[in-house]
Amino acid sequence: MANDREGRETAQPILIVGSVAFDSVETPHGRAEMALGGSASYAGIAASYFATPRLVGIVGDDFAEHHMRKLSDHGVDVRGIERAAGKTFHWRGRYHENMKDRDTLETSLNVFEHFDPAIPEPYRSTPYVLLGNIDPKLQHSVLDQARDAKFVAMDTMNFWINTARESLLDVLQRIDLLFINDEEAMQLADQWSVVAAAETLLRMGPKYVVIKRGEHGALLFGSDITLFVPAVLLPDVVDPTGAGDTFAGGFMGQLSRTGSLDRPSLASALTWGTVLASFTVEAFSVDGIVGLGADAIAERRKQLVEMVRY
Amino acid sequence: MANDREGRETAQPILIVGSVAFDSVETPHGRAEMALGGSASYAGIAASYFATPRLVGIVGDDFAEHHMRKLSDHGVDVRGIERAAGKTFHWRGRYHENMKDRDTLETSLNVFEHFDPAIPEPYRSTPYVLLGNIDPKLQHSVLDQARDAKFVAMDTMNFWINTARESLLDVLQRIDLLFINDEEAMQLADQWSVVAAAETLLRMGPKYVVIKRGEHGALLFGSDITLFVPAVLLPDVVDPTGAGDTFAGGFMGQLSRTGSLDRPSLASALTWGTVLASFTVEAFSVDGIVGLGADAIAERRKQLVEMVRY
Numbered sequence: 001m002a003n004d005r006e007g008r009e010t011a012q013p014i015l016i017v018g019s020v021a022f023d024s025v026e027t028p029h030g031r032a033e034m035a036l037g038g039s040a041s042y043a044g045i046a047a048s049y050f051a052t053p054r055l056v057g058i059v060g061d062d063f064a065e066h067h068m069r070k071l072s073d074h075g076v077d078v079r080g081i082e083r084a085a086g087k088t089f090h091w092r093g094r095y096h097e098n099m100k101d102r103d104t105l106e107t108s109l110n111v112f113e114h115f116d117p118a119i120p121e122p123y124r125s126t127p128y129v130l131l132g133n134i135d136p137k138l139q140h141s142v143l144d145q146a147r148d149a150k151f152v153a154m155d156t157m158n159f160w161i162n163t164a165r166e167s168l169l170d171v172l173q174r175i176d177l178l179f180i181n182d183e184e185a186m187q188l189a190d191q192w193s194v195v196a197a198a199e200t201l202l203r204m205g206p207k208y209v210v211i212k213r214g215e216h217g218a219l220l221f222g223s224d225i226t227l228f229v230p231a232v233l234l235p236d237v238v239d240p241t242g243a244g245d246t247f248a249g250g251f252m253g254q255l256s257r258t259g260s261l262d263r264p265s266l267a268s269a270l271t272w273g274t275v276l277a278s279f280t281v282e283a284f285s286v287d288g289i290v291g292l293g294a295d296a297i298a299e300r301r302k303q304l305v306e307m308v309r310y
Numbered sequence: 311m312a313n314d315r316e317g318r319e320t321a322q323p324i325l326i327v328g329s330v331a332f333d334s335v336e337t338p339h340g341r342a343e344m345a346l347g348g349s350a351s352y353a354g355i356a357a358s359y360f361a362t363p364r365l366v367g368i369v370g371d372d373f374a375e376h377h378m379r380k381l382s383d384h385g386v387d388v389r390g391i392e393r394a395a396g397k398t399f400h401w402r403g404r405y406h407e408n409m410k411d412r413d414t415l416e417t418s419l420n421v422f423e424h425f426d427p428a429i430p431e432p433y434r435s436t437p438y439v440l441l442g443n444i445d446p447k448l449q450h451s452v453l454d455q456a457r458d459a460k461f462v463a464m465d466t467m468n469f470w471i472n473t474a475r476e477s478l479l480d481v482l483q484r485i486d487l488l489f490i491n492d493e494e495a496m497q498l499a500d501q502w503s504v505v506a507a508a509e510t511l512l513r514m515g516p517k518y519v520v521i522k523r524g525e526h527g528a529l530l531f532g533s534d535i536t537l538f539v540p541a542v543l544l545p546d547v548v549d550p551t552g553a554g555d556t557f558a559g560g561f562m563g564q565l566s567r568t569g570s571l572d573r574p575s576l577a578s579a580l581t582w583g584t585v586l587a588s589f590t591v592e593a594f595s596v597d598g599i600v601g602l603g604a605d606a607i608a609e610r611r612k613q614l615v616e617m618v619r620y
Contacts, residue, residue: 097502192407195545216526217540228617230527230538235505267620307538308618310577 011051011257013077015149016043016249017117017142018132020057020081021089024106025284028097029238035285036067038089039132039155042242043249045289046276047130048075049297050253054123056080056142060088060111074290080120084111099237100214119145128256130248131175133157136167143174151255153177155248161188173205179248181212194219210251210270212244220270225263229270232278232304239284243277246289250276275301321361321567323387325459326353326559327427327452328442330367330391331399334416335594338407339548345595346377348399349442349465352552353559355599356586357440358385359607360563364433366390366452370398370421384600390430394421409547410524429455438566440558441485443467446477453484461565463487465558471498482515489558491522504529518576520561522554530580535573539580542588542614549594553587556599560586585611 023037040057047053054077059068061083072078089112092105117138129146131139131154139154146152152175160168161184168188172178178201182194189200194211198221201209211219215237217230251273258265275297279288333347350367357363364387369378371393382388402416427448439456441449441464449464456462462485470478471494478498482488488511492504499510504521508531511519521529525547527540561583568575585607589598 099502192409193545193547195543199545213526216523219543226543226613226617227620228540229620230540230618233505233529233536235503235509237503264620271620303536305620307536308540310537310539310574310581310615 010259011253012127012259013052013054014047014128014130014252014256015054015056015119015123015126015142015146016040016047016130016132016252017056017119017138018043018130018134018245019089019112020055020059020063021091021112023241023285024090024092025095025239025241026093027095027099027239029236030284032239032284034090036070037091037242037285039134039242039245041071041286042245042280042289043130043132043252044071044076045074045286046246046249046273046280047253049250049276049292050257050272051128052077053249053253054080054126056117056119056123058082058084058111058115060084060086063088070286070290080123082118084114086111088112093241095240099240117142117145124148127151128252129153130252131155131171132245133160136160136164136171139171140167140174143171151176151261153179153248153252155179155244156184156188157181158184158187169204172201175206177208177210178206179210179212179244179251181214181244185209185211208266212247214240214243218247218270218274220266222266225266227263227267227270229267229274230304230307231274232300233307234278234282237281238288240281241284242280242286246280247273247277249273271301271304275304320569321563322437322569323362323364324357324438324440324562324566325364325366325429325433325436325452325456326350326357326440326442326562327366327429327448328353328440328444328555329399329422330365330369330373331401331422333551333595334400334402335405335549335551336403337405337409337549339546340594342549342594344400346380347401347552347595349444349552349555351381351596352555352590352599353440353442353562354381354386355384355596356556356559356583356590357563359560359586359602360567360582361438362387363559363563364390364436366427366429366433368392368394368421368425370394370396373398380596380600390433392428394424396421398422403551405550409550427452427455434458437461438562439463440562441465441481442555443470446470446474446481449481450477450484453481461486461571463489463558463562465489465554466494466498467491468494468497479514482511485516487518487520488516489520489522489554489561491524491554495519495521520580522557524550524553528557528580528584530576532576535576537573537577537580539577539584540614540617542585542610543617544588544592547591548598550591551594552590552596556590557583557587559583581611581614585614
């Protein structure tokens with residue numbers, strides 16, 4: 001896949017801290033059992049198209065070698081994935097017919113319950129950092145260790161807003177960019193509109209807020225920039241799991257490749273993240289984003305950009 | 311307001327058939343009692359920024375002269391609005407906190423119940439026709455009379471899909487463009503995705519399908535074109551009533567001004583329709599779109615286009 005990654009040589013590495021997990025998912029299109037999942041897996045594979053992702057996470061002794069190889073064969077640096085005695089984090093869920101609502105049937109944290117991210121010494125100076133959707137306490141710990149980070153992004157969700165709000169607000173003051181979905185943005189900011197929520201969140205610390213709206217695209221807000229990218233139009237979605245993590249990974253990968261925060265760089269990060277997420281939802285697990293050809297990705301991005309060319 | 315309408319001289323007139331009504335609306339922001347509403351009122355005022363709309367509708371003897379003047383002062387040709395003995399169509403509704411869901415508390419068709427649109431002779435050769443969201447039977451009747459129409463668009467809703475499906479499918483074969491919201495598109499096409507719905511609807515007759523997604527923008531599909539325009543970002547929405555009708559009116563107005571169906575014309579129609587709809591939702595009744603200055607409209611369109619300039 002070397003041809004998919006012309007820019008990787010110039011891109012700076014990205015430290016990605018999050019979950020590496022097994023997902024068992026049922027959707028109206030079928031099911032996957034104990035398939036590779038987790039925020040770090042999706043984000044890592046997505047980022048690997050643009051840069052070298054360095055994953056930090058934890059798996060159990062049931063995490064077969066072929067799963068690890070799926071990541072490393074894709075250019076993901078897996079030396080920061082700790083292997084602990086016990087079982088790997090397992091999530092089981094079922095999507096409704098509308099492919100948006102879902103029921104969580106089981107969440108077994110297993111070894112993830114005592115995850116205490118230790119950033120390997122050579123990783124501590126990684127310039128780009130993506131804090132996956134984990135306990136804000138762990139996000140703080142990562143930031144304490146990754147002292148040379150020049151751009152830090154984080155993801156979060158309603159669970160942490162509800163249970164660890166104060167700690168989460170503290171993390172917000174230490175980061176550059178927040179990824180958050182629209183409902184959670186309004187919840188965290190206590191606002192009724194996405195625009196008002198973004199303005200409030202920008203005052204809480206991050207320089208940029210990226211609001212994820214699933215099939216309705218994504219918005220980026222900064223003090224002097226507003227960008228919108230629609231989602232890729234898909235006739236069918238097989239499994240939405242991991243779309244947000246893929247988006248964040250692709251975004252950070254492309255951002256590190258450009259090495260800039262100007263408007264074209266932020267816009268291209270948004271579009272590439274969006275394009276990769278569109279491949280994720282077309283298959284179960286990470287199957288949709290493994291081994292994509294450069295042409296397929298570029299063609300889809302062309303369609304996306306064409307749709308808003310007036 | 312002549313300065314808002316430089317292009318009106320070159321624009322071809324638009325026949326708009328729909329409801330002229332009184333709306334009583336309650337939202338978390340306040341309430342309006344017996345205020346001017348109805349699909350033709352919103353569409354007519356929106357279209358008046360670009361072309362001369364010719365309204366065909368019906369009102370009762372309780373429809374005060376100042377309401378009629380609000381339309382005619384805005385450049386709307388109201389000679390096709392019939393005045394009948396009885397009361398004007400009245401709708402009463404209440405929006406939920408999320409500003410999307412609403413409860414209809416009262417629908418009094420009144421004189422509208424026996425509306426039988428008679429297109430005045432001089433109107434019958436109007437080149438652009440917008441069939442508001444009315445009984446497909448009446449839409450057929452209008453098309454039987456407006457024989458020289460060169461471009462016909464229609465709007466519809468779930469009520470007609472549920473109660474007059476066959477007649478609606480017949481109208482689809484006689485029109486050029488269908489305006490429909492996303493859920494209703496999927497319902498009418500019996501599909502689970504917007505893309506699949508649009509493809510199915512295009513096979514049912516119209517050359518173009520415009521799918522309205524409210525705060526998530528609008529999509530235009532044709533055999534060789536796909537366009538997307540996001541909604542204008544608003545910190546606050548006061549009353550969403552009439553947004554879709556405003557969008558359709560603005561779209562048709564701008565389309566008639568360009569006199570073309572090429573990509574730039576369709577794209578500009580989408581963006582101007584979107585911009586006008588954003589003003590509608592910022593106030594009750596038609597107050598948000600009455601008397602807008604050219605600068606205010608142009609400024610908002612600039613913001614909209616800038617948001618998707620990568």
